[in-house]
Amino acid sequence: QVQLVESGGGLVQAGGSLRLSCAASRHTFSNYGVGWFRQAPGKEREFAAAINWSGGSTNYADSVKGRFTISRDNAKNTVYLQMNSLKPEDTAVYYCAADVDGSYSSREYRYEYWGQGTQVTVSS
DSSP states (O other): OOOOOEOOOEEETTTTOOEEEEEESSSSGGEEEEEEEEEEETTTOEEEEEOOOTTTTTEETTTTTTTTTEEEGGGEEOOOOOOOOOOOGGGGEEEEEETTTTOOOGGGGGGOOOOOOEEEEEEE
């Protein structure tokens, strides 16, 4: 079992930046792929970004490509999501999730462990 804790959310103006963190409770986290998903009010949860176990491969949704960057520091058991040029439509609860197979899928069913989420609100 691994616990994931997201942090770094908050309120920011359009065009601003935030960096989300996903900290894991186990050192084996370094073997896991990690994804960031988000859920806006009244909408289904959607994929945002993912990174494989080594950090050598990443995957982004078209809606965030070029604005968001996912990275990881396995020594700290932490994955980051740097979000730049934020838009009001990025407003959502952001969740990180871990895939024990180490891949970087955009599919929710690949992820076994999920955090509780952190709220990101972008004002216009």
